[in-house]
Amino acid sequence: MSSERHIVALVPAYNEEESIAATIEAVLNQERVPDKIVIIPNGCSDRTADIARTFPVTVMELPRLEHKKSEALNRAWLQYAQDADVVICLDADTVLPPNAIGDWEQEFVYDWARHGSQAVTAFAGTGSSPAPLRSRDIRELPLGGSSSKFTMLGKDFLTRLQRAEFSRWTDTALRRGWTSVLAGTGAAISGEALRQVAAMDDREGPWIYSSQVEDFELTYRIRQLGYRCQVSPTVRAYTDAMKTVKALWGQRMKWQVGTIEDLLKIGVNRLTVMDWFQQLSGMFSAFARYLWVAVILTLCLVGHLRFQWLWWVAVPLFFVVLQVKHAHRIPHRDRVDVLYAFLIIPSEAFAWLRAGWFTAAWIQAPVDLIRGRHKDRWGLQYRAEAFRRGLVGKLRLAGIRVVAASGIATVALLSIGNLVPASGLPTVEAIARTGTGAINHSGPATCRGYVALTYDDGPTQYTAATSDLLRRYGLHAAFFLTGEHTELNPDAVRALAADGQMIGNHTVTHPHLTDLPISQAKQEILDNADLIEAVTGQRPTLFRPPYGDTNDKLSAFALRNGMPETLWTLDTNDWIGKTPSQVDDEIGKAKDGDIILMHDDEDTDIKTVALIASTLRRLDLCTGRIVPDSASHHIPLLDKSHSVKVVPW
Ligand SMILES: [Zn+2]
Structure with a gap:
């Protein structure tokens, strides 16, 4: 099928020999195959590039780059994607279902038809024209990019928790009609928007080097130019979940510290107000948790802790209902996902982890900024992941065991009520x-x-x-x-x-x-x-x-x-x-x-x-x-x- 629209896929890869083949295969199996597919192995010490070369794609192998993924993306964009109408950015462990790129193309085609021209110049200007705040007005803006609804497959405990969390993220973005992150995991971005961002004077290409969350920064710039960035209602993407608490912690610290640093640099404005609000509510819920523990401990110490129906039954029950209601929105949910929601303890454990990295990041980011020091969080996250790759199964961290044990204890407690068999049923x-x-x-x-x-x-x-x-x-x-x-x-x-x-x-x-x-x-x-x-x-x-x-x-x-x-x-x-x-x-x-x-x-x-x-x-x-x-x-x-x-x- 030929098309006058030029679509280029950019896939940066750093030591992804285990997953790169599946990612490429899925792109080649698209109902609408991109006009050019560029795989960018950078600084790899494994077989990623060799594997990529066995497919009919362009392989742009690069040495270890100072600015890693962002620099790899910029170099490939400058060489292959500057004139593209739509650029698809994919991580090398993302798998797209066959409808993805065709659906993304349609989102842009529909938008271009609505706005008259694909080379629409959004009401440009860096902050001079106020960006609209209301979802209804945002929907009228030209489309700058569309993120996939990414999710992860797998039945293990941590994967389920991450799947539930991302499903919540997707739902929120779909409901408001815009997002502040076109996830690097898998997103389609307007070629025109990228050209305009690249023309800004602080960068070599669309991706900036001074941010640790380059997809967040790029999305901010695109929105600043007057474009709308959304989560696609139909395009899903499958990616790998973090398999250990350590890897998850590393990933989230990178996202969290990076986002805070960018927000501190950008400040509060109409585009970032929701992100600030999310940061504040994250901190608030973390402190509410610490306070709760402090109160309970104090009551224990002074001997005033008593069983109260409201606190021990009614409040948890309220959260159970909310959780179960949400569990039905999880893609590919099964009974275990619903069960977890029902047990509340797994999601509580996750909430504690999140409180942990929120707090840690809010301590870390300002300190880093003041000292002008930059921890290599890419490296930290990568090492955490590589760690599990080498010793899969053996290094289940104690944290997971504790959480699992509490889950079992809850099941046991809950089933006490069901121990009396109904008459007539054989036990x-x-x-x-x-x-x-x-x-x-x-x-x-x-x-x-x-x-x-x-x-x-x-x-x-x-x-x-x-x-x-x-x-x-x-x-x-x-x-x-x-x-x-x-x-x-x-x-x-x-x-x-x-x-x-x-x-x-x-x-x-x-x-x-x-x-x-x-x-x-x-x-x-x-x-x-x-x-x-x-x-x-x-x-x-x-x-x-x-x-x-x-x-x-x-x-x-x-x-x-x-x-x-x-x-x-x-x-x-x-x-x-x-x-x-x-x-x-x-x-x-x-x-x-x-x-x-x-x-x-x-x-x-x-x-x-x-x-x-x-x-x-x-x-x-x-x-x-x-x-x-x-x-x-x-x-x-x-x-x-x-x-x-x-x-x-
Ligand atoms: Zn079944």
Whole structure:
């Protein structure tokens, strides 16, 4: 596809041999491929440049530069991107979904059409014309740049916390319609705006050397010229999360100290007033936390600390509600994200960390400024990251353990209230006592219809017990397994195979498949099939896309590989923490042919089996087998179709 608009992608890279290939691959797989892709390995001591050269891209290898990333960007911009209409800036560990650059281009095209010309000269002037303050007026300004909504994939504790935090950042920016940072992680910037910034007299190119947060400074200059900078409503970018507290601390100190230094230099004006406000509220919440601890400690010391409902129950409950509400906005959230929000302790731990770096940075930045000293925070952050790369897994810092332990303690406390089993439900102990013989129940005399029970996201520690119990009630089910969990619980998968349950493919890492490049999405499916086959000797016979997120290409691909796509027609919503009888109420709505969605990651699922057995008996329904059907069935509830049906087992 040719286009008269010239788009150049600049990707500075410093020792990124592990991620550079994926970043380039994702750019080359764009629906709208940039006209030029420039990879800029600078000062690398690893294979980053060699790997980049294996792709059809321009590689501009540079030695170690005094001004590192900013200088690398400037040199590449001067050589390759000065005449571009749009410049895409990407970190070398960012992966863009295939729609990204096309969507960014459309944002600019739409804006140029609205403002008459793409070479629009924003009402220039450095501060002479006051920048508008109201979102409504800001929306009228020409578009200077559009940041991606960056997020990180992964199921570990720190990643989830960072994902929740960035999701909050994105939401705020989308709501107000502007942002003060076009994140260097992934952003599209107007070529005209960059030319105007480069023409300012304090710099060699658009990126300045005296700032540690060069993307913040550049965004400020673009906004100062009268442009609007926004977060794209549609472009996501995937990046690496910091994996240790140390690395996270290093990254945040760099951002925080850099932002404070820039703000102190720029001062308070209409463009920075929100940033100042954020700094102040950050400091305020840090001090509120210190004060809270001081008060509690004092009360302890003088022996006046008493249990008060308001403080110990009502206030935390209020925060829990806020957190859970927010958790539903996290991209790619799963039940654990919601659980964390519910437990509040993980996010509290993160808030303490943030209070820590806010305070540290506010002490550090003015001291640095006064002494004229510049700590190399790039280096500090890089070393912190490299540290974890070398010793992955071994160097989990004590902080994480403490936080995890508090989380577990909270779970334990919360579950005390749930320790009394509801009458009539078999407890795990009771199940264990029944031995291996069949429970005295041979199913309904007549099967007036067949439904399929399906369990997603396993296997877990409860899977084998659930399967065993199903068998003893004369029920069958399909288990849609993820590769990550299969690797953790291979015995459970073997138990499912031995019990004769249907085994389905639920991808390796449970991603939103349609957000991935198609090749990667297919790999998720194939790799998981291989994994399950390696454990059980049989390939899975069904496929279910995580979150039901699918498209025609994926359905066809799964079918060709012998795994017809299996969605669901009845969702029990068991994952939101329903009790067994609430889940069973949903199953009471089942009718012939239904495919029922559940998850097998909680012990309540074991307790639910007995209820399901009697409910299905009451409805004269039996559990059936899911088989491919040449007809495609539309599922009104999901507004999607699948080509399977339920037949007698
Ligand atoms: Zn799932």
